[in-house]
Amino acid sequence: MTESAFDQAIAVSFDGNRAQASTHPKFHNMVGPFGGITVATICHAVQTHPEAQGRLAAVTTNFTSPVRDGDYELELECVRTNSSNQHWVVKGHQGEDTPLTATVLLVAERGQLRANEIPFPSVAAPDEYPVADGAGRPEWSNNYELRFVEGGWERIKEGPQEDTTSTYWLRHADGRPWDYAALVAASDSFFPRSFLRAGRPLPAGTITITTYVSADAHVLESAGADILCSARAQWFGSGLHDQTAQLWTRSGEVLAVSHQLVYSKL
Secondary structure, eight states: OOOOOOHHHHHOOEEEEEEEEEEEEBBBBBBBBOHHHHHHHHHHHHHTTTOOEEHHHHHHEESSSSOOEEEEEEEEEEEEOOSEEEEEEEOOOOOOOEEEEEEEEEEEESSSOOOOOOOOOOOOOGGGSOOOOTTTTTTTGGGGEEEEEOOHHHHHTTTOOOOOOOEEEEEEETTOOOHHHHHHTTTTTTHHHHHHHHHOOOOEEEEEEEEEEOOOHHHTTTTOOEEEEEEEOOOTTOOOOOOOOEOTTSSSEEEEEEEEEEEOOO
C-alpha cells in the first residue's frame, strides 16, 4: 500500500534522543509548513520513541519562528515517568535556530467515566453539506475534505463578523483513518479567527497551541471517516487573539479540545 502524504510528512528517524524530520511540499502553508503537521510530527516522534509509555493526552507547542522548508531536528527528553503518566520536553532545531519548543504528555488508561459537559453542535450529517472549494487555499488544505456548516471561507468576503465561529465536517481526502497524530493536526486546521473578524485575510500565525486529547484508542478507532470541528475566538487585543476549538465524533463524543494564541495584524 502506498504511504499517505500525511505519514510521509510526520516520518522521523532516530539517533538516540534526536529525531530527524523534514517538511513536506504537500503540507506547505502561507509561510513555511502547516503548523498542525509540525505538531503531529512532534507527537509521532514521542509516541514512537523506545521509552514512550501510554497514549497521547496533551501537547503544547510554542513556535518561536517559522520552520523553514527542509530538514529539521527534534531533541526529545523524557523528564519523568510514573504509574499514570509520562512527561516529555521537545526542542526543535534547524541550523542555529530553535523554531519551536514543546511539551508532550502521555497517559495510562484508567477509570471508567466518560462524559461530555459541552453540548454537541446542532448539525446535519456530513453529506448534507457541499465540499468546500479549495481553490486558492494553502497547499496543506488539499489533504482534507471540508464541509462547512458555518463560518466558511466565503463568509470572509461578507465583511467584518461579530461571530467568528467556524464549524465543519473534516475527513482525510485520501481516506486515511484518524489516529493521535492526525487528531492534533486537525486541531490546528482552522484559518485564523481574525480573518472573519476583519472581513479579509491578513498576516497571522500561531504563537502557541495546546491540544488536550480525550479520546482513548477505542473511541478513536470507532470515529469513522468524518469528524466535526468547531472553533471560535473569545477575545482580540494587542495584535493577538485566542482560538478555542473542539473536535467530535459523529456520535457526539469529544475527541479533543484545543486552545491557541495567534498573532495578527488586526
